[in-house]
Amino acid sequence: MRKYFVTGLLILVPLAITLWVLNLIIGTMDQSLLLLPERWQPKAVIGFNIPGLGTILTLLFVFLTGLLTRNFIGKQVVTLWEMLLTRIPVVSTIYSSVKQVSDTLFSSSGNAFRKAMLIQYPRQGSWTIAFLTGVPGGDVRNHLTGDYISVYVPTTPNPTSGFFLMMPRAEAIELDMSVDEALKYIVSMGVVSPEYVVAASKNLQAVPPKI
Numbered sequence: 784m785r786k787y788f789v790t791g792l793l794i795l796v797p798l799a800i801t802l803w804v805l806n807l808i809i810g811t812m813d814q815s816l817l818l819l820p821e822r823w824q825p826k827a828v829i830g831f832n833i834p835g836l837g838t839i840l841t842l843l844f845v846f847l848t849g850l851l852t853r854n855f856i857g858k859q860v861v862t863l864w865e866m867l868l869t870r871i872p873v874v875s876t877i878y879s880s881v882k883q884v885s886d887t888l889f890s891s892s893g894n895a896f897r898k899a900m901l902i903q904y905p906r907q908g909s910w911t912i913a914f915l916t917g918v919p920g921g922d923v924r925n926h927l928t929g930d931y932i933s934v935y936v937p938t939t940p941n942p943t944s945g946f947f948l949m950m951p952r953a954e955a956i957e958l959d960m961s962v963d964e965a966l967k968y969i970v971s972m973g974v975v976s977p978e979y980v981v982a983a984s985k986n987l988q989a990v991p992p993k994i
Contacts, residue, residue, distance in 0.1 A: 812841045812842075813834065815837045815840055816832075816837040896935070898914065900912065900955045900958060901958050914962065916947075918932055923949065927949065930952045933948070933949050940970050942966055964977040964978075965977070
């Protein structure tokens with residue numbers, strides 16, 4: 784009995800969590816329908832709501848925004864829009880900070896989360912996986928002696944929260960695994976182990992990553 788029960792859990796729990804996450808995402812994106820005038824909303828037009836319609840409209844809006852801003856005129860409009868936002872107090876600070884982070888994370892030319900690293904944290908002798916995010920900048924660089932890198936250490940099993948660290952490049956080891964494999968390893972708390980590759984680990988001091 785216990786064996787059959789555990790087998791059922793192994794099948795149903797991942798499915799239930801997947802459906803719950805999808806329902807949460809779709810439900811959140813469906814809120815975009817509230818931006819439409821009340822007389823244009825599905826309940827007013829056909830008498831009932833259509834689950835997922837807001838998600839489709841949101842994805843379509845994001846796609847069209849990207850399509851329109853890829854041409855010359857669209858780029859000029861975006862430039863003027865950003866110039867306007869940077870002249871508004873408080874708004875300029877928030878917008879500039881968020882844009883820098885989003886450009887780093889989502890841009891195809893960005894380097895954030897491109898490499899999985901092995902570092903000693905939270906103490907000497909304890910190892911964990913981190914992700915390379917760049918190098919220290921600003922006035923921070925003036926107070927650090929030597930070659931340093933910036934890394935993000937995600938928590939388990941929720942990698943969206945974590946710790947930002949600046950550490951000597953020589954103390955970090957570049958792993959021969961993709962970011963996706965590293966994330967699966969972290970989320971599963973080490974249960975889902977990446978395929979083992981017989982290869983010498985690359986020390987960042989010998990092979991500096993392109994940042």
